Amino acid sequence: xxxxxxxxxxxxxxxxxxxxxxxxxxxxxxxxxxxxxxxxxxxxxxxxxxxxxxxxxxxxxxxxxxxxxxxxxxxxxxxxxxxxxxxxxxxxxxxxxxxxxxxxxxxxxxxxxxxxxxxxxxxxxxxxxxxxxxxxxxxxxxxxxxxxxxxxxxxxxxxxxxxxxxxxxxxxxxxxxxxxxxxxxxxxxxxxxxxxxxxxxxxxxxxxxxxxxxxxxxxxxxxxxxxxxxxxxxxxxxxxxxxxxxxxxxxxxxxxxxxxxxxxxxxxxxxxxxxxxxxxxxxxxxxxxxxxxxxxxxxxxxxxxxxxxxxxxxxxxxxxxxxxxxxxxxxxxxxxxxxxxxxxxxxxxxx
Amino acid sequence: xxxxxxxxxxxxxxxxxxxxxxxxxxxxxxxxxxxxxxxxxxxxxxxxxxxxxxxxxxxxxxxxxxxxxxxxxxxxxxxxxxxxxxxxxxxxxxxxxxxxxxxxxxxxxxxxxxxxxxxxxxxxxxxxxxxxxxxxxxxxxxxxxxxxxxxxxxxxxxxxxxxxxxxxxxxxxxxxxxxxxxxxxxxxxxxxxxxxxxxxxxxxxxxxxxxxxxxxxxxxx
Amino acid sequence: xxxxxxxxxxxxxxxxxxxxxxxxxxxxxxxxxxxxxxxxxxxxxxxxxxxxxxxxxxxxxxxxxxxxxxxx
Numbered sequence: 001x002x003x004x005x006x007x008x009x010x011x012x013x014x015x016x017x018x019x020x021x022x023x024x025x026x027x028x029x030x031x032x033x034x035x036x037x038x039x040x041x042x043x044x045x046x047x048x049x050x051x052x053x054x055x056x057x058x059x060x061x062x063x064x065x066x067x068x069x070x071x072x073x074x075x076x077x078x079x080x081x082x083x084x085x086x087x088x089x090x091x092x093x094x095x096x097x098x099x100x101x102x103x104x105x106x107x108x109x110x111x112x113x114x115x116x117x118x119x120x121x122x123x124x125x126x127x128x129x130x131x132x133x134x135x136x137x138x139x140x141x142x143x144x145x146x147x148x149x150x151x152x153x154x155x156x157x158x159x160x161x162x163x164x165x166x167x168x169x170x171x172x173x174x175x176x177x178x179x180x181x182x183x184x185x186x187x188x189x190x191x192x193x194x195x196x197x198x199x200x201x202x203x204x205x206x207x208x209x210x211x212x213x214x215x216x217x218x219x220x221x222x223x224x225x226x227x228x229x230x231x232x233x234x235x236x237x238x239x240x241x242x243x244x245x246x247x248x249x250x251x252x253x254x255x256x257x258x259x260x261x262x263x264x265x266x267x268x269x270x271x272x273x274x275x276x277x278x279x280x281x282x283x284x285x286x287x288x289x290x291x292x293x294x295x296x297x298x299x300x301x302x303x304x305x306x307x308x309x310x311x312x313x314x315x316x317x318x319x320x321x322x323x324x325x326x327x328x329x330x331x332x333x334x335x336x337x338x339x340x341x342x343x344x345x346x347x348x349x350x351x
Numbered sequence: 352x353x354x355x356x357x358x359x360x361x362x363x364x365x366x367x368x369x370x371x372x373x374x375x376x377x378x379x380x381x382x383x384x385x386x387x388x389x390x391x392x393x394x395x396x397x398x399x400x401x402x403x404x405x406x407x408x409x410x411x412x413x414x415x416x417x418x419x420x421x422x423x424x425x426x427x428x429x430x431x432x433x434x435x436x437x438x439x440x441x442x443x444x445x446x447x448x449x450x451x452x453x454x455x456x457x458x459x460x461x462x463x464x465x466x467x468x469x470x471x472x473x474x475x476x477x478x479x480x481x482x483x484x485x486x487x488x489x490x491x492x493x494x495x496x497x498x499x500x501x502x503x504x505x506x507x508x509x510x511x512x513x514x515x516x517x518x519x520x521x522x523x524x525x526x527x528x529x530x531x532x533x534x535x536x537x538x539x540x541x542x543x544x545x546x547x548x549x550x551x552x553x554x555x556x557x558x559x560x561x562x563x564x565x566x567x568x569x570x571x572x
Numbered sequence: 573x574x575x576x577x578x579x580x581x582x583x584x585x586x587x588x589x590x591x592x593x594x595x596x597x598x599x600x601x602x603x604x605x606x607x608x609x610x611x612x613x614x615x616x617x618x619x620x621x622x623x624x625x626x627x628x629x630x631x632x633x634x635x636x637x638x639x640x641x642x643x644x
Contacts, residue, residue, distance in 0.1 A: 247519050247522045254519055257512075258515075271569065278558075281561050282554075282558070285523060285550065
């Protein structure tokens, strides 16, 4: 019993790890809000910074902050006033001129603390000056230096201002697709086997794998819609990947309808095997080729990096790859139960 | 009888049957004309939108194709199937049907274009690109519908099943075609036109290859 | 059997009503605390989706069991 179902135990262990690690590892500290966002050169300004997952009060005396322009020119905060762990006020004395040849520029805000590490708010703050003086500006902005930044907590997930905690959906929404693809791949494999040997068992396996794959695909679409609502603003954004998966689900619904159209078992098995292979071939451009060639909100499309760069750091990989394996194994478990039901029904019909 | 001779004879048979049953093809022509007229009355009075033109063109084409192809296996009743079975190569049957349907649909698409141009007005500026889209589109439609018609002809409720099985499969082809045709109307300056053509050619080839591999399994009954 | 199904429907309706109510009460419930409830909603949907599929299989099995009993 244990020896046969070791992979089911593995699935449970991996999924428990996925849920625990995916939910318990905190997000990296980030900057939730900065006001005001527009500053005037030559004035003394007070920036109110609201942090996320931050510990300003704990690191009260070792906090540092800079405004950073292009070319590593920085201005250090003159005074930092910590209100609590989540809020502080930064005082900057802005020089008269900017190291820029236009009246407007944008700078980023960098915070550094021994507990939270270095945090960057990129290009978030607008600067304006009344008159341009490039040389003087460069001189004024090169007084301060930014050095010895702290590394911050190691075991964290990236902080993204649109995603926030929902970045954890990477371990629950995305692997559903992996599971679906693998289930459909195996079902095609059994369809081919059916057409070679006309073995009814292969047909039952195909049906069970397709059922499980369809359920996972449906769940992937629904969870994706929920996630999209709170990051892109609508349940259905007519994103190319969303459309293509909807089409994929329609294709597999057609597979189930086709099965219902035949009375004769052999005919049903043969024709649905043929359609299954055809449908999977049509699925490949749908899921992999067309989305990559068109603009999409999903990462990995239209020039966005796929699961690389900043969207998936090492800590996330540590959870994401096992999650993919775990959900796929769960998919095969569900499929194997469906298969055994199908098998039993067949045996009853034959008897 | 070798493979190509078989294809030639089957093609001739299709053509003769088509001409003899004149009502089928004239029915489709009437369908195209009346739909274009309805589309004009419903959408285009005082409206000049190439996007709408292209979309409606392909939707008319889609339904005309389904209507044209659904009959291609209906007439093949059980007795005639049995006769073919003893006489012919299954590949010759499907290849001849595919070639015949591609030319029929290409002819039909040219006709729809002419009807649209006559009644609604011609919105196409780059003729070669649009002709290429027409050809790739009719090839994709006919390969897909021919194969699915072969599947659904084995079931009783034929035409409904054809629509259910083939419409989801046709959506990617249709979307790429509409994109390509919009570029051909000169509304969009698109540099990725080669990519779209590549996608269409790839889809057509994959579908054609699979049809050739899988048809022998549908054939035996 | 029918009671099982009814109670499940009741529980689900209650759950969704609760969520809708919470949404009205605090502006936007799912957006609170850094969108964490989006993750919770996703996990719950996956859970209930798989459970519903298991219920479907369970009912099928019950039918088969009854058939086997009749055959004996």
